[in-house]
Amino acid sequence: MRTATAYATPSAKAPFEKTTIQRRDLGPRDVLIKIHFAGICHSDIHTGRNEWGEANFPFVPGHEIAGTVEEVGSEVDKYSVDDRVGVGCMVDSCRECTSCLAGQEQYCLKGMTGTYGSIGADGRPTDGGYSSHIVVDQDFVVGIPEGIDLDKAAPLLCAGITVFSPLKHWGAGPGSKVAVVGMGGLGHLAVKIAHALGAEVTVLSQSLSKQEDGAKFGADHYLATSDDATFEELAGSFDLIINTVSASLPMGKFLSLLSLDGTLVSVGAPSEPLEVPAFALIGGRKSWAGSMIGGIAETQEMLDFCAEHHITAEIELISGDDIGDQIDAAWDRVVDSDVRYRFVIDTGSFA
Ligand code: NAP
């Protein structure tokens, strides 16, 4: 065992505290990563505040990890010391089921091993990226291309892949009309990636307060969902809607914005159930789908795509002496939709 410095919350409503955690000794195929930066995903908050059920405490969140390789196991052949690498939401899977064999490890039929909140290869609960170091099997490590700063790359490991995967799967590209609902961490990257794929992009946000930013990220149109006229104006418009909202929405209203055969993909994961009136789907042969992160190979493809198109996250960096207080404040601001557009923790300063 080796130790790492981390920030953990001891219970669902408690502030973050600096702590020491254990990381397993390197197995032959393991990589020891010095974590330089870790993004704050809304999923960290849903988990840490018990919104998705009882979490394991003390809880070390973080599944948007960017760092460098510090040490490698004897059989590691994909990475070398000092390589720039990333880890997202999963650190292992069964590797044998149809999903894993199809490169869709996130849908492992036996359940993928989460970067936090799972049981790891050593039989102990996994701790996430709000920490100085992590040990991960090389097959669940991706390379971060030169040309992308590590701090702005970290959010790509969850937010980026979570929107890239459905945009690609449902064919966003030239000639397609894509709406992004909610312009937070996932949403702002969805705008950038959909634009880079060549789609016509519309942001549907609660208000027009971030309209200028939306245009900078590549949105062609930006409308407020607080205005009922938006739903009249855009009825039947979109081939694809990516719903990134962390709270429950009136799904029927949003489905009315799809064109014939259009698909609304929910990636936002509110704790409350989402309700869909049957006629919202029947009229117009519409589909309502879900999507969860992406496979490892697809995550690498996304990083390479982002490097090629100069796409990174817009970040607010958390650094300095009062990291715990800053994480607490950042979580509150994310919940208040007051994030521009991803908080990233300077974990490189921990140890
Ligand atoms: P985020 O930064 O908080 O963004 C969510 C955005 O949704 C907000 O910025 C806000 O955008 C909008 N919103 C929030 N509350 C709303 C409300 N009550 N009504 C209408 N709009 C509201 O969160 P995130 O990190 O992007 O994550 C978004 C969701 O995706 C979370 O539920 C998270 O758990 C989930 N997630 C899922 C996956 C997956 O694999 N499927 C992966 C990562 C995250 P505006 O201010 O523009 O309206």
Ligand code: ZN
């Ligand atoms: Zn996430």
